[in-house]
Amino acid sequence: MLKLDHPAYSAEDTFAACISRVRAPALKARLVSATQSIIDASDAYEIAAEAQKLDQIVRDPLVNGTVTTAEMEAVYTDRMAQQNTPGRPIYDGIFAAAKGRCPLCAHRAVTTLDHHLPKTHYPALAVAPLNLVPSCSDCNKAKLARVPHSPEDVSIHPYFDDVDGERWLFAEVLAVAPASIRFRVEPPAVWEALLAERVRRHFRGLNLSALYGSEAAEELPTFDICWPPYMQPGRPTKCAPILKSTRKVASQDDSTAGVGPPMKLGQRATGSATAVSQRSVSEPLRALSQACSCRPTNLRH
Numbered sequence: 001m002l003k004l005d006h007p008a009y010s011a012e013d014t015f016a017a018c019i020s021r022v023r024a025p026a027l028k029a030r031l032v033s034a035t036q037s038i039i040d041a042s043d044a045y046e047i048a049a050e051a052q053k054l055d056q057i058v059r060d061p062l063v064n065g066t067v068t069t070a071e072m073e074a075v076y077t078d079r080m081a082q083q084n085t086p087g088r089p090i091y092d093g094i095f096a097a098a099k100g101r102c103p104l105c106a107h108r109a110v111t112t113l114d115h116h117l118p119k120t121h122y123p124a125l126a127v128a129p130l131n132l133v134p135s136c137s138d139c140n141k142a143k144l145a146r147v148p149h150s151p152e153d154v155s156i157h158p159y160f161d162d163v164d165g166e167r168w169l170f171a172e173v174l175a176v177a178p179a180s181i182r183f184r185v186e187p188p189a190v191w192e193a194l195l196a197e198r199v200r201r202h203f204r205g206l207n208l209s210a211l212y213g214s215e216a217a218e219e220l221p222t223f224d225i226c227w228p229p230y231m232q233p234g235r236p237t238k239c240a241p242i243l244k245s246t247r248k249v250a251s252q253d254d255s256t257a258g259v260g261p262p263m264k265l266g267q268r269a270t271g272s273a274t275a276v277s278q279r280s281v282s283e284p285l286r287a288l289s290q291a292c293s294c295r296p297t298n299l300r301h
């Protein structure tokens with residue numbers, strides 16, 4: 001969940017660009033006459049998004065009473081998403097703003113634009129830049145055409161929600177065979193209840209625990225998990241486990257430093273959850289390493 005700036009394109013200019021090459025006179029006239037409705041819908045969307053009330057956006061299968069949902073979907077698909085169409089430069093500009101990383105999962109590569117409110121149900125927002133979010137294909141598929149039925153249902157919006165300021169993602173090393181990391185959401189107390197619940201549902205809906213866990217599992221074999229001598233596996237502690245390179249574990253320096261032997265991966269450890277950043281899987285592993293201040297010079301960075 002990464003914050004992005006608002007796109008630098010207005011709904012009016014985007015819609016005008018998209019329909020600029022429509023040749024059928026009757027369709028062109030209906031689309032042009034819908035311009036103010038498109039502008040109004042985008043303005044109402046912005047106000048609702050800032051108030052975390054996108055669930056209250058009214059669904060209407062007709063735009064301006066004359067343009068159908070299928071026609072608006074075609075405006076997006078055929079005149080904005082396709083290569084060499086008049087709306088494509090705007091599509092590309094919105095796409096590029098994410099700098100390659102999907103802001104919804106903060107991990108996978110951007111491959112498409114996601115309609116935050118699906119165009120199937122909100123045709124007036126089909127080409128509204130504020131409703132178009134760079135996304136990876138997995139997050140795009142996971143969201144599908146879901147319609148929010150309550151404020152808590154509204155997934156985190158990279159243009160309007162900023163959850164980067166506080167820690168909300170926590171990880172726990174599970175000393176099982178094979179070792180793994182379990183991620184979970186613990187919203188900070190300063191968050192209002194609505195934002196906290198939206199983050200929980202976003203995390204669950206996109207199955208981010210499984211994504212982060214599986215990616216972390218690929219990196220865990222490069223570490224041995226060691227414990228300070230006063231910290232026993234199975235006993236709750238405020239200290240994090242120390243993730244160390246195998247080379248370090250075997251060194252004389254470590255044995256004289258009083259760090260315990262590598263934990264056997266069949267052992268069960270508890271009480272060692274550590275706050276991490278959500279930005280990447282490597283970053284949580286680094287955060288886990290750096291979280292323990294017992295022997296910072298022994299840690300792998």
Ligand SMILES: [Zn+2]
Nearest residue numbers: 102105136139
């Ligand atoms: Zn994603």
